[in-house]
Amino acid sequence: MAMTGIERIGNILQRKPVDRIGLYEHFWGDTCRKWTDEGHLREGESLEDHFGFDLSECGAFNMVADLDFTPEVVEETEETQLIRDGNGALLRRHKLHDATPEHVDFTVRERTVWEEFAKPRLVADRRRINFEAYRAARDAARAHERFFFWAGVNVFELMSYLCGHEYMLMGMAVDPDWIKDMVSTYSRLNVDLMEILFAEEGAPEGVWFYDDLGFKQRPFISPDMYREIIQPGHKRTFDYAKSRGLPVVLHSCGFVAPLIPGMLEAGIDGLQVIEVKAGMDLLQLHKDFGDRLSFIGGTDVRVLYSNDRDRIEAELCGKIPVVKEGYGYVLHTDHSVPDQVEYASYRYFVDRGLELGQY
């Protein structure tokens, strides 16, 4: 008898026997719209239901500094909006498609403004929690027996939203104690909010953090700097999850292989997304860490948008039989599926991937 998503992902994150590898995916919003317009998905049908994913996640926290600030549009063109948000950050967002916003300017550039503007506001407040969204997502997951993750953003990325990568990274060099204070504040806030949410609504099956620490072919920071500045924040949030018996998955874009030993020390059970185009090598990572770490991702999305079935077949056959060994793998591309990927290509990727991933 087939395992449920809850059973399967629970075992995969402990590298215990399962019936097949897991299945999950992220998509750019344009992809779902296109496939729906083409008639492959019913109007309003979720990709999770359509493809039968084994897990789902729900982000339910608002971590912006000033909760009372209403984001204001400072400038607007046909394609973009320049918005000032409650972090005091000026971000340019694309209106026509999904993309990470451009970091234009930041109010918090150094310690004094952090201490006066942001830090006093970054405290637990029920308004930061979307209880209803969490409840609805958890109930939907339970109805389909999917493993349900609470999802949130961890310290590196939260700091980048507040002061941008450049000020944050220079701050790590010039005033590391300021950055450590931000790490401590944000990690405590995450834990405080999880405590409130889980006490009131019940715990999820697992905890999933987003924290993009990688660049092309290198992490933003050295392993030593990770251990000194970021790891304490990771550890505090992961320790909280572990105290509730919840496994932890960490998402990071970019090349983060040198940081994995430090991430394992902090307590991760699974790593997602294993970005091939940034230099991450799923097969090597499985060889080096597969006994201690489960992997979600690492199949090259560029192969999918070639829409070449032979290349997709080669990508799957080259990886799945190897990484399924040890029971710690969930099929997922190395980022998000863009709308250049034809529905038939993704369908083949799922069907063939799971066929190869049977035990």
Add this chain to the structure above:
Amino acid sequence: MSELLEQIATCIERGKVNAASPYPPDMRGQEGADELVKKAIEQGVPAGDILSQAMIVGMGRIGKKFSNNEVFVPDVLMAAKAMQAGMNHLRPFFDSGEAVHKGTFIIGTVQGDLHDIGKNLVAMVMEGGGFKVIDLGVDVSAEKFAQAVKDNPGASVGLSALLTTTMVNMEKTVKLLKEQAPDTKVVVGGAPLTQEFANKIGADAYSPDPQGALDYLTAAVS
């Protein structure tokens, strides 16, 4: 004289901006690029020598270390900040022609793509490598790149893309630039890019890191 130039190169390599900066900790209290470049000018060292024998040397060292994964992004940002502190003193000499750039480098993130940190790092290293940098920002149309080349004849161009969804706009930009000014050197980079893709779209070079772009264009313009 050469000792002072070496001190400047070291300050830039290590990211020592000025005497007040606490970074790097082992150079706390020492003069930085700001004070030392000013001192070199006051001692009559030609601006061109300060640029080519000290500042470009220091940026080159950090760029190579970055390529070799010996240092990380914070180190490059601090080096660029030290470079900027020194360049502030040299600016009048560029205006008078006493110091000259290796060439002009126009950079931007292609249309549809708003990512900027990779592009900014390349711009910093190119400026530190002696190029005049014109940063067109993010979400730049092919036509805007073409106009910038028209306004700056002989300039080289760097195109950045982080999203797989915007790579197609890179191809369009390269095509337009090559139609308008076939001799324009175009270097491309960004997370989803490969040498194979660069070849396919007709770019002159692909570089996975800023130093590769600088090395290629330095050789191309010399």
